[in-house]
Amino acid sequence: MRIATWNVNGLRSRLDFVLHWLRDRQPDVVGLQELKLTDEQFPHEVFEAEGYRAAVYGQKAWNGVAILSRDEVEVTQRGLPGEEEFGSRLITAKVAGLSFTTVYCPNGKHLGHDDYPRKLSWFDTLANHLRAAHDPSQPVVVGGDFNICPAPIDSWREAPGEIFHTAEERQRFSALLDWGLVDAFRHLQPQTQAFSWWDYRGGAFHKKQGLRIDFLLASAPALERIQSTEIDRDYRKKKDGLTPSDHAPVIAELG
């Protein structure tokens, strides 16, 4: 079984590109972020024709998350309780023997912006929610765009004190791991520098100026099943003239 997470940066603009990837990579479960559409605008019939059902938590224009699955999806949570006004950023479903959550964590913009302290507090709410609603002794996967570089190796340009790189953000990320999750990619490839996001501007992708901010975090029983992980960098490139997202998919192969 193959699971994945991918910030698609607008599903309406990205639909043909996403279908290209699904046909090529054949994942079984996919968490999608930044749909930028409402539940009503989600193209369920298109995904059904490809063999996927979808659980969706959207909103107009911004944010929005979904879980695609070849098998049944039983939604257990839509939205992070207490943080609803910060946008549609979390959905959880029981799927393929896992509790699978996908998150689009706040960006924070910059340290002087109001969104920065709100970002930190959103992560505190997420950690509390996981403690209250999930059990890391069960197979749990929390995947998505976390908008944090956990360590210097995860950034093309370690920038202490800058957004995505601060000790406060890294502490929030560590708190999720301390609860009982493991960053699957880093666990299996402790020394590999690989990025999942590159700015559209300035040729950042070709200059290798990226960040690793998209993760599949797994509890111990879920991690046991993971045989390999990869960041699908090839899908940060144009395909058949179609524009990619600024994020690459992150994939894990489960036994």
Next chain:
DNA sequence: ATGTCGGAATTATTCCGA
């Protein structure tokens, strides 16, 4: 070049967010 995208508001251009 603060250099590119996606989407909204408003009608081909400007803004916001990332």
